[in-house]
Amino acid sequence: MNPFANRTGSLSGPATDALPITPDDTTDLSHVALGLYVETGGTISIDTVEGATRSLTVADFSILPVGVRRVRATGTTASGIHALVLA
Template sequence: MRNPFENRAPALHGPALDMVPVSPADGADLTDVASALYVETGGAVSFVTLAGAVRTVSVADKSILPVAVRRVRATGTTASGIFAMVHV
């Protein structure tokens, strides 16, 4: 199988290289900054942006939030099935 990503540097404007499940936590950053979040079951998502701002938004089922996120907070998050899209 041909791999179009072989020998290329990851780019933020391209597709994520992986999606990792997120366990919301008030005191722990994600292992890698997410370029976006995917949410399977809608509700509120409370997160800390890469810029350090705390934001809470309501999303529908199967939503994508295209914002750089360093932490998904447990406090204020009611959505579930959250995945971080990463480029590393």
């Protein structure tokens, strides 16, 4: 049984998928992320949904609850990054 089958996705609800990310300096994500999951910590350079570029240091297995439209290759040392999305 799928508890999400008859529900509309909500920004206040859980993500419906986790998409692997290859950091890129020029290309936005295929879906705007509700947040990011990072397997191996380090620095992550992101463009937020508001258009700001931020550089953040995260630990292994971090969840970053911020809207993200791009993860930049330049400045990103973290790996195993996944976009939490409403697909």
